[in-house]
Amino acid sequence: MKKPFISLCLIFAMFFTLTACNSQKxxxxxxxxxxxxxxxxxxxxxxxxxxxxxxxxxxxxxxxxxxxxxxxxxxxxxxxxxxxxxxxxxxxxxxxxxxxxxxxxxxxxxDGTFLVSRKPIENFQWEMLKGSTFLGQRKGGMPQMVGEYVLKKHGIDPQKDLNLIQNIDYANISNAFASGTGEFVQLFEPTASIFEKEGKGHIVASFGKESGKxxxxxxxxxxxxxxxxxxxxxxxxxxxxxxxxxxxxxxxxxxxxxxxxxxxxxxxxxxxxxxxxxxxxxxxxxxxxxxxxxxxxxxxxxxxxxxxxxxxxxxxxxxxxxxxxxxx
CATH class of the missing domain: 3.40.190.10 (Periplasmic binding protein-like II)
Structure with missing residues (x-):
């Protein structure tokens, strides 16, 4: 008689365990x-x-x-x-x-963006950006603000020293650069590394390293x-x-x-x-x-x-x- 009783107890134990698990919201x-x-x-x-x-x-x-x-x-x-x-x-x-x-x-x-150049540059210096066409991020967003902060830190006035483009929608910035717009672009990963691997661009600097925490x-x-x-x-x-x-x-x-x-x-x-x-x-x-x-x-x-x-x-x-x- 013990075996049926033990089996019945096991069934009840399993039932209450499942009920308890299911009751967890x-x-x-x-x-x-x-x-x-x-x-x-x-x-x-x-x-x-x-x-x-x-x-x-x-x-x-x-x-x-x-x-x-x-x-x-x-x-x-x-x-x-x-x-x-x-x-x-x-x-x-x-x-x-x-x-x-x-x-x-x-x-x-x-910051999570990187400066990508259309051409490979050895011994990159920030002053190389002066006079270039720079494809930046949307005005008012953190990428754009950090980007401008870093540029100014290196003595570059984004409005005066660059041909700054900021009227391209965030989702289309990488496509615009790939199609020939700009000499430099500010990009997130993995796009920056993919462009580098495909020869479409070359990472020359990190905005994250330059801007601090x-x-x-x-x-x-x-x-x-x-x-x-x-x-x-x-x-x-x-x-x-x-x-x-x-x-x-x-x-x-x-x-x-x-x-x-x-x-x-x-x-x-x-x-x-x-x-x-x-x-x-x-x-x-x-x-x-x-x-x-x-x-x-x-x-x-x-x-x-x-x-x-x-x-x-x-x-x-x-x-x-x-x-x-x-x-x-």
């Missing part, structure tokens, strides 16, 4: 990213390594292609969280938003969302932190192998090259904390570019509580 998060780039490798590590799932989160990722479109998605409740340049929160704040957008976790801490890309949400979903946001931030530590502790090759499903059309050797380039210049933040020094550097760069509508205190648009809780 999986929370869905709609995440909008400004572009899909290897620059955001830690995010894709969090997705591919199931770090979000470990926290009970189902993250639905969509690419919104541009800071204005990404912010529109967030403001119109088309997304819960956005990954975009933190300068956008200052623009929204300056417009008097009743429900401000708050930065709560940093992903990248340097800045909260270039951060996760942000409406203040009301952070207030009403504190546990969810903390889980999200924890998953990102896991990914940041994983990226810090692994080689470019290992990272490339993990994120490859996100970039099926990009050769593995290019992925590895790009990731190594970003790792070596410290582009990937090693924790999600957006500190005050970085925030002030961001505003200095915006001010230098003439794009800072108002100077905002760190604590007004940055919430470090979720990131700081992880280190306790």
């Amino acid at each position: 999986v929370e869905k998060i709609r995440l909008a990213e400004v572009t899909h780039s290897v620059f955001y490798a830690p995010l894709y590590v969090a997705l591919e390594k199931q770090f979000f799932h470990e926290e009970g989160l189902d993250v639905e990722l969509k690419t919104t292609w541009g800071g204005d479109k990404t912010m529109t998605a967030l403001l119109s409740d088309g997304a819960d969280i956005a990954l975009v340049g933190s300068e956008t929160t200052i623009y929204v704040h300056a417009q008097g938003a009743s429900d401000p957008i708050i930065n709560f976790a940093q992903l990248t801490q340097t 800045v909260p270039y890309t951060t996760f942000m949400a409406k203040e009301s969302y952070l207030t009403n979903n504190e546990e969810t946001v903390e889980k999200f931030t924890r998953a990102i932190y896991k990914a940041q530590k994983w990226v810090e502790e692994h080689t470019a090759k290992e990272i490339a192998e993990v994120v490859k499903p996100q970039f099926e059309d990009t050769p593995m050797e290019i992925l590895e090259t790009v990731i190594e380039r970003y790792k070596s210049q410290g582009s990937y933040a090693t924790d999600p904390i957006l500190d005050e020094q970085e925030w002030n550097n961001l505003q200095n760069i915006m001010d230098e570019a003439g794009e800072l509508p108002v100077r905002v205190n760190h604590e007004t648009l940055v919430n470090t509580k979720f990131a700081e809780n992880l280190s306790k």
Whole structure:
């Protein structure tokens, strides 16, 4: 009689275990990213390594292609969280938003663009840009502002010393350069390395190395969302932190192998090259904390570019509580 009884107990145990598992609520998060780039490798590590799932989160990722479109998605409740340049929160704040957008976790801490020349240049000097046609990024965006900041740092007035082109849509800048527009262009990876491999251009400098640390890309949400979903946001931030530590502790090759499903059309050797380039210049933040020094550097760069509508205190648009809780 013992065997039937034991079997019955096992069945009940399995039933209650399954019931308990099914009762765990999986929370869905709609995440909008400004572009899909290897620059955001830690995010894709969090997705591919199931770090979000470990926290009970189902993250639905969509690419919104541009800071204005990404912010529109967030403001119109088309997304819960956005990954975009933190300068956008200052623009929204300056417009008097009743429900401000708050930065709560940093992903990248340097600019992610590179200066690409049409012709190979040995011993590149920034003064070589003077008098050239420069294909820059969209006015008011972080790439453009950092680009101008670096140029001025090297004694180049973007408006006077260059034939500066800024009227081409972000998604078409690389195509414009490939078709013959400009002698120099400011490009993100992996496009810069792909152009170099194909002989369409040559990387001669890094804007990230030149500009120093800045909260270039951060996760942000409406203040009301952070207030009403504190546990969810903390889980999200924890998953990102896991990914940041994983990226810090692994080689470019290992990272490339993990994120490859996100970039099926990009050769593995290019992925590895790009990731190594970003790792070596410290582009990937090693924790999600957006500190005050970085925030002030961001505003200095915006001010230098003439794009800072108002100077905002760190604590007004940055919430470090979720990131700081992880280190306790």
